[in-house]
Amino acid sequence: MLGLDELRKDRELLSYIDWEMTPEDAVRLYLEWGNNWTRGNFVVRGKEDVSFYFVVNTWKEKPVVYLIRRNSESAEELAELELPPGLEERFLGSIGHNKGVYSIEGEVRDWLQGELLGD
Secondary structure, eight states: OOHHHHHHHHHHHTBBBOOTOOOOHHHHHHHHHTTTTOBBBBBBTTTOOOOEEEEEOOSEEEEEEEEEOSSSOOOEEEEEOHHHHHHHHHHHTTTTTOOEEEOOOHHHHHHHHHHHHOO
8 A cells, every 4th residue: 555655756646636526426426326416527437437536534543544546346545644643633623533434625635735746
């Protein structure tokens, strides 16, 4: 599994990341075929259609950011990243310390884009 340094160096992989994709959107798009929702002109036609996106998973003791590769057959965790301590606490506070899988947004997204894209 890739870490922050390896992911930062893989410019091609970074270019495929859909920064707008949420876990809910991925399920709707890849697993609920036949529903009328589409984002833009992207429609999943088969297993060759794929998305790369980030989620924050809080099911473990510490929250973990995963880069997910999803198609209609599977979801694969490609990278595992730890949140910086201050950001970790603020994020957990913002979700009421609940367990789950969350979209990257706000401060988490800003941190991640800064780390990976230099923005």
